[in-house]
Amino acid sequence: MMERTIRVTGKGKVSVRPDVIRLLIKLADVRESYEDALKQSTLQVEMLKDLFEKFGFARSDLKTLSFNVEAEYESYQDKNKDWKKRFEGYGFVHRMKIEFDADNSRLGKILYAIAHSPVEPEFKINYTIKDKEGAKNMLIGKAVIDSRDKANMLTKAAGVELGEVITIDYSWGEIEFMVNPMHNLMSACEIGQWNEDESYDMDIEPDDIDVSDTVTVVWGIR
Numbered sequence: 001m002m003e004r005t006i007r008v009t010g011k012g013k014v015s016v017r018p019d020v021i022r023l024l025i026k027l028a029d030v031r032e033s034y035e036d037a038l039k040q041s042t043l044q045v046e047m048l049k050d051l052f053e054k055f056g057f058a059r060s061d062l063k064t065l066s067f068n069v070e071a072e073y074e075s076y077q078d079k080n081k082d083w084k085k086r087f088e089g090y091g092f093v094h095r096m097k098i099e100f101d102a103d104n105s106r107l108g109k110i111l112y113a114i115a116h117s118p119v120e121p122e123f124k125i126n127y128t129i130k131d132k133e134g135a136k137n138m139l140i141g142k143a144v145i146d147s148r149d150k151a152n153m154l155t156k157a158a159g160v161e162l163g164e165v166i167t168i169d170y171s172w173g174e175i176e177f178m179v180n181p182m183h184n185l186m187s188a189c190e191i192g193q194w195n196e197d198e199s200y201d202m203d204i205e206p207d208d209i210d211v212s213d214t215v216t217v218v219w220g221i222r
Contacts, residue, residue, distance in 0.1 A: 005166060006154060010147025012139045013212045018127035018179055021102050023110070024065075026122045027094040030072050037090040039104050047119050052098060055110060062106045065095040102127060107182060108200040115200075127206040129177045135173055136210075143215035144168070163220030169213045181206045201218050 027044050031037040048107065049059040068090045073085040107125070129135060145203065148162075155162045181204055 003166075004160075005218050006151055007161075007216060008147045008151040008154065009216045010145065010150060010216050011214050012017050012141070012143030012146060013210070014135055014142065015208045015210050016135050017128050017176065017208055018065045018129055018177075018206050020099050020128045020130055021107055022097055022099045022126040022128050022178070023107075024124050024126060025096045025098070027096075027119070028122075029090065030089045030091040032089050033148045034069060034090045037092045037200060041067070041094050043067075043093045044119050044121075046098070047117060048096075048114075048121070051113055051117055051119075054108075055106070055112070057098065062096055062098050065097055067094045068092070079211045087186050093145070099128070099204075102206075104202040104204055105199070107204075108202040109198070111202070112199045124180065125204070127179050127181065127209070130208065132175075132177050135177060136213075139171065139175070139213050140215060143213055144217065147215055147217040148219075150219070155219075155221055160221045163222050166218045166220055168215060168217050169198060175211055175213060177209050177211060179206050179209050 025048070027041065027048075029037070029040055029044075031040050044060070049062055053059060069090055072088040072091040073084055074088050075083055078084055114123075130156055151162055
């Protein structure tokens with residue numbers, strides 16, 4: 001006799017307060033030779049590491065997300081109005097991140113220091129959380145409870161009794177706990193107000209991070 005089952009997908013939702021600032025930094029430039037592009041990238045990264053070191057960071061706290069160097073070409077029209085390309089040099093793009101406890105005062109000082117350094121990066125500010133695993137476990141737990149509540153409602157309406165859990169199906173995919181209150185990459189000089197304490201007055205109050213996920217549970221019924 002085939003076992004009778006009910007398959008129910010539960011949805012969990014959590015709202016968590018961001019407590020970590022993630023500063024995403026982009027360095028880009030074009031140089032005449034491939035070697036010069038590599039040297040310039042290394043020089044600018046070392047200058048950034050020197051800067052962050054003054055704020056108590058370890059040099060290894062500045063993490064590379066991606067780095068590439070490729071030939072750059074410019075399109076132009078010759079005297080016959082034909083479109084052609086000419087070699088401009090080698091362009092590098094170096095994307096990095098650094099994270100620290102959410103603190104607008106510290107953020108303002110860091111951005112001020114970057115804006116007044118020889119390095120001219122672009123950046124954006126994201127907020128995330130420290131305890132991602134704890135938030136994810138809470139999310140899964142709520143999804144399972146939602147599945148059970150729905151299963152109880154359905155079996156009660158059908159005049160049968162809910163049995164034991166047979167299987168639980170969960171994707172274990174990556175959940176991004178992140179909110180971005182400032183959407184566009186921009187120069188540090190365009191942010192905040194400069195005050196005499198050598199810092200930008202950052203008035204950023206990020207929203208809570210709202211995430212959801214699903215769990216599918218197969219229950220026996222009797």
